[in-house]
Amino acid sequence: xxxxxQTPRYLIKTRGQQVTxxxxxxxxxxxxxxxxxxxxxxxxxxxxxFSETQRNKGNFPGRFSGRQFSNSRSEMNVSTLELGDSALYxxxxxxxxAWDPGxxxxxxxxxxxxxx
Amino acid sequence: KNQVxxxxxxxxxxxxxxxxxxxxxTVSPFSNLRWYKQDTGRGPVSLTIMxxxxxxxxNGRYTATLxxxxxxxxxxxxxxQLSDSASYICVVSGGNAGxxxxxxxxxxxxxxx
Numbered sequence: 001x002x003x004x005x006q007t008p009r010y011l012i013k014t015r016g017q018q019v020t021x022x023x024x025x026x027x028x029x030x031x032x033x034x035x036x037x038x039x040x041x042x043x044x045x046x047x048x049x050f051s052e053t054q055r056n057k058g059n060f061p062g063r064f065s066g067r068q069f070s071n072s073r074s075e076m077n078v079s080t081l082e083l084g085d086s087a088l089y090x091x092x093x094x095x096x097x098a099w100d101p102g103x104x105x106x107x108x109x110x111x112x113x114x115x116x
Numbered sequence: 117k118n119q120v121x122x123x124x125x126x127x128x129x130x131x132x133x134x135x136x137x138x139x140x141x142t143v144s145p146f147s148n149l150r151w152y153k154q155d156t157g158r159g160p161v162s163l164t165i166m167x168x169x170x171x172x173x174x175n176g177r178y179t180a181t182l183x184x185x186x187x188x189x190x191x192x193x194x195x196x197q198l199s200d201s202a203s204y205i206c207v208v209s210g211g212n213a214g215x216x217x218x219x220x221x222x223x224x225x226x227x228x229x
Contacts, residue, residue: 004159033217043160043205043219056216090159099147099209099217107159 002026004093004108012114018079021111025072025093031055032074033105034066037088046089049074050097081115088112118143118211122204122220130228133196137223139189139206147210151180151191154203154222163191163204196227 005024013019025032033048033056045058049068066076072093078085088110094103120141129135141149148167152160164173164180166189173180177194193200206220 035219042221043207045217045219058216092159102165104162104165105150107161109157109159 004091004106006089006091006108006111008111009109010112010114012116013081015081015083015115017081018077019081019113021076021089021091021113023074023076023091023093023108025074025091026106029093029095029106030072031094031097031103032068032072033092033094034074034076035090035092036060037090037110038086043090046076048097055097056099078113083115086113086115118208118216118218120206120208120218120220122206122223124223125221126224126226128226128228129196131196131198134192134194135196135225137191137193137204137206137225139191139208139220141187141189141206141208141218141220143187143208143210143218145210146184146187146208149180149182149189149209150207151178151189152205152207154205156202160205193225196225198227198229201225201227 007022031050034046037043048056052068063079068074090110092105092107094105123138150165151163154160166182168184179192182189203222203224205222208218
């Protein structure tokens with residue numbers, strides 16, 4: 001079956017702009033979580049959605065937001081981009097909650113965002 | 117503060133040799149610990165998931181151990197192959213804020229022929 005699909009794979013934005021990233025989870029998965037990965041900070045949890053509701057949120061400013069649609073597809077938005085937002089943004093899907101130990105999280109290939 | 121520390125940061129070994137990667141965490145309360153392999157430019161892939169009651173879990177040539185008392189985990193790679201070259205990330209689930217995922221900084225492993 002198809003894996004987690006993220007679009008776009010690469011994008012370049014200017015400081016102050018906003019960006020929307022898209023994630024299509026594995027069919028049947030209801031949980032979608034988002035992560036930021038940078039060389040300096042490593043992987044950091046952004047938020048998790050389950051059945052269109054945000055269930056967990058990491059320590060990121062309000063400029064980072066997301067939503068999940070009824071078909072489980074999810075979008076992540078970053079407004080007023082800063083240079084420090086340059087990162088690999090990873091989306092992951094799972095059948096149930098991301099933290100559930102009986103539950104494998106499957107990651108997409110990520111969206112590489114460069115802010116100039 | 118919930119933290120996950122991995123060591124070493126990077127490691128170079130010869131093909132066929134074994135190696136052990138370390139993960140120490142302060143996440144409390146603890147739910148589970150996962151090891152992921154991430155190839156350069158790709159998303160992480162799950163290797164093992166362990167709960168409080170599990171001491172060891174294997175996935176092929178990868179064996180993870182967990183000591184929940186000392187809050188330490190290790191990932192042992194046996195008979196390394198060139199394809200093992202990747203970053204290995206330790207992830208701990210738990211904490212007071214509703215089972216957050218806390219990631220270690222990863223160990224970058226390079227296997228040389």
